[in-house]
Amino acid sequence: MPAVAITVPGVGESITEGILSRWLKADGSAVKAGEPLFELETDKANNVVPASASGVLKINVAEGETVDIGSTVGTIDPEGQPTAAAPTANDSKQVSAPPKAAATPAPAVASDSNGGAAAALSPAVRRIVAEEKVDASQVGGTGRGGRITKGDVLAHLATPSSEPAAPTAAAAAPSPQPSNGAAAPSGLPRETRKRMSGIRQKIAQRLVEAQQTAAILTTFNEADMSRVMDLRARYKDTFKTKHGVALGFMSFFLKAAVEALKAFPAVNGRIDGNEIVLHNAYDIGVAVSTERGLMVPVIRDADRLSFAGIEKAIGAFAVKAREGTMAVSDLQGGTFTITNGGVFGSLLSTPILNPPQSGILGMHSIQKRPVAIDDQVVIRPMMYLALSYDHRIVDGREAVSFLVRIKECIENPERLMLEI
Template sequence: MAVELIKVPSPGESVTEGRIAKWYKPDGSAVKVDEPLFELESDKAAQTVTAQVAGVLKIKVPEGDTVPIGAVVGEIDSAGTPAASAAPAQATPKPTAAAPQPASEGAVSPAAQRVLAERGVDAGQVTGTGPKGVVTKEDAVGYQSPAPKANGPAAAPPTSPPPAAKPTAPGSRETRQPMSMIRKRIAERLLESQNTTATLTTFNEADMTAIQDLRAKYNEKFEKKHGVKLGFMSVFVRAAVEALKAFPSANARIDGGDIVTQHFYDIGVAVSTEKGLVVPILRGADQLNFAAIEKAIGDLAKRARDGKIGVPDMTGGTFTITNGGVFGSLLSTPILNPPQTAILGMHTIQKRAVVVNDQIVIRPMMYLALSYDHRLIDGREAVQFLVRVKECVENPERMLLEI
C-alpha cells in the first residue's frame, strides 16, 4: 500500500508552527496531483498546500488546530477507495440545516451546543423540548431568560426590548471566533511600532493631472506592448526611489547603537487580503521600469490574495508604500513597519479648487503622508523627502529623463 504523508511545510526560517485554517477536501475524498488540500496559516502568511500524489485523503488534524512545522496532518493513500460521503474535519461543530432525526433523551442539537458553549451553560441544566427530549436552540436561548418559565402566559415586563434588539441566528447578538495568526502578528507588530519608534507624520498634496494625462495618452499602447495597465503605483514606487536616493536616512535602519544605511531599494507594497494586510516586497525597485514594476506588483498582489505568498516574499524591505485611497481614505497617518524608518501613504484622488498661476482652477489632488522615525530622520529631511515625491509625481517625465 503506497501512502504519502502530508506534512506541514516551512513558510520561512523564523516560523515554527502553523494553523490548519481550512481543509479544501473532505476526509476520505479522492484528490489529484497539485489539487489544493488545506490552507496553512502562520503569523507571517497564509499559503495553500497541494497534493503531491493522487489518491484518497485521510485527515489526521482538524481545522483550527495549531501544529509544529514538519508535523504530519494527514496522508494520501494512492491505492485507497474514496468514501461514499465525507465531510471536512472541523475544530468545532458548526450549525447545519438538516432534517430532524430521532434522538435519545438528553441529546443536544448542534445549534444549541453552540449557544450553550458561548454562554458557558452546562447542557445538563437545560430541559429539552424537542423530539425525544432533544435540547433545541430555542431551549438554549430560553434558558438565559432571567425569569423562569410559567405554565400560563407570563406578565410582560414594564419595558420590553424592541423587536430589532432580539437575538438573531445563531441565537446571540455577538459572534466569537479565534483571532487568526496573521491578525495576531499584525497586532503585535503595530503595537511594537508604536512602542519602539518616535513616529511623526508630515503631509503634502500632489496634483495628479500630469499622471492622469499620461495614462490617458499612453495607457492603451502601454498595455498592448507590455500586457499590463499603467497604474499609479509604478509612478509612486519610482518617485519613492528617487526620494530615497536623495535622502538616504529614509532608507536606513537602526541596529542597536548603529545606523545601517542600505544601498538597495526593496520597496514593500501593502496589499489587503481576506486574512489581513500583508506587505510583499518589490526587490530592486531602482532597476525596474514602469512596466516591470506594474507586472511585479500585480503578481505579488495576486499571490497574496490567493494565499500563495511566502515569508521570503515579505521580509527584508527597506521602505513601504500603502494606498488607503483605494478604499476611499482622504487622509491618514501610516504606521511604521520596523525596522524601516519611513512609510509613504497614498490617498484617494479628489477634485479640489487650487490656485495655479494666480488662477483658481479645479485639479485632481491627492494628499500624501510620510510617517517617519524621528530618532533617525529630522523634520527638515522628512518634509524635503515628501516634496521630492510630490515633484516627481507632478512631473513624471523627470523620472524618465532622470533629472
C-alpha cells in the same frame, strides 16, 4: 512499511508557527504523493502543503489548531486500507479532523446532561460550543455523517431563536441595557461572534508591536496631480498597446519613492539592536487589501524596473491576492512600503510602519480643490501625502525633505523618465 509522518514545513525564517486552517483530504481517505493535503495559515500567507507519500491518511490535529513548524499533524500509511470516501463537492470545503478517540465515523451529535458538546464534536467545534454556551442537540449538522461543523454552529448563532430562552436570575433583574439574547429590531442577534483568522491575529499583533517598539511620527504634504493625469490621458492607449498593461498611478509613486530613497537613505534603513542598517537595494512593498486582510507583496529592485515592469509586477500580485496564491517569499524582505487608502476614498490618514522598516508612504484620494498658483486661485486635482517614519533613525528634516522630493517628482513627472 512504516507510516510516514506528516510534518509542518518551514515557510520562512521568521515564521515559527501557523494555523492548520483546513484539511483538503478526509481522515482515512487514500492520498497520492504530491496531492494537496492541508492548508497552513500564517501571518504572511496561506500555504497548501502536499502529501509526501501515497497511502491512507490519519489525521492527528483538527482544523483551526495552532501548530509549530516541524511538528507532526498526521501520518500516511503506505499499506493502509481507505476507510473514508473522497470528499464530494458539497463537503470539500469543510473536511474536519475527527476526534482522536473515535475509531468509526460518529453519528449525529447530541448534547450531554449539562447541555455541553458531546465527545463526537471536533476540538475546534467543542471550543465554540463551550464559549457560546450552545446546546449542540439543537444544531443541525451538515458535515459527513451528520457531523456538526464550525459553520453550522456559527449559522445557529446567527439565527434568532423561535422560542425565548428561560430567564436566568441575572436576566430577571431589571437592567437599563438590552439583553444580549434579545433580537435587534432587524430580527438579527444583537451581536455575532466569529474567531479571528490567523492572519488577522498576526496583523493585529504586528501593528501593536510597531507602535510599541518604534517612535512613529507622521509628516504631511500635498501634490498637484495635473501633469501625471495629463501624461496618463495622452499616452495610456499607446502604453497599453506596447506593454499589454495599463498605466496606473502607483508606478509613478513607486518611481518617485525610489528617487527620494536614494536622496535620503535613512528612510530606506532599519534598526537592528544598537546598529543602523542601510539598504542599498530598493525592494518596495505595495500594500494590497484582500479578503483575508492586508498583504504587502514586495517589488524587488524597483530602481531597475521600467514603468511597464512595475505595472506588470503589481498586476501579477493582484492576481495572486485574488486567487489566494501569494507565497511567503512574495511578502518578505521589503525595505519601504507604499499604501494607497485613496482607492477606498480616504482623504487623509497616518499609516503605521511595517516592521522593521523605518518608513511608509500613504497615498490618498484625488480631489479637485482651489489652490493658489502664481497669485491666482485655480482648481487643481490634489492629493494629500503622508509619510510615517521611525524618528529613532529618521530626523524630521530628512522626513520632510523626503516628502518634498516625492511631491517634486509627481508634479514634474518628466524627471522620472517615463518609458513609452
